Amino acid sequence: MKKIALLLLTLSVAGLSQAALKPGDSLTPYTIHNVATGKEYCQVCAYGAKPAKVVAFGKLGDQSFWADLKKLQALQTANPKLGVFAQVIDSKDAKAIEAAAAKNGITFPVVVAVEKDWDKAYNVKGVSRTIYYAQQKNNIVWTATGLDDKSVAELQTQVKKDLAG
Secondary structure, three states, rough: HHHHHHHHHHHHHHHHHOOOOOOEEEEOOOOOOOOOOOEEEEEEHHHOOOOEEEEEEOOOOOOHHHHHHHHHHHHHHHOOEEEEEEEEEEOOOOHHHHHHHHOOOEEEEEEEEEEOOOOOHOOOOOOOOOEEEEEOOOOOEEEEEEOOHHHHHHHHHHHHHHHHO
């Protein structure tokens, strides 16, 4: 019994150390490739001038990811000072990604990571629809997996609060 308890404790500690970013954590810069423009740039640096930023990570074929991006598109349209971009995590096919963005009415940048080890800092680990909200000094203020109605309301409230101040 003690061995099982020790094993469970070890696994839970290891799981926590590998957990996704959470509020208070800081975003680490890495290079991204904008599939629409072909430009490569540091994602943190490119959005540094924006007082508030949202990044969504997801898979190319995941319709829930694209549904979440449509919600983010509406949020960005309502808040022009908000910087939004999405990163496709399972494909580097720029034409397919650009076509999916156009089909879904996404006008903010959709990108892929240039650096192979970007996930070491972000710990997305293939999970689609993880959303990070960051502001000032690139500290995370809010995060969720998926954008259900409650999450959208929370994010809208946080964005309005941060952009008003």
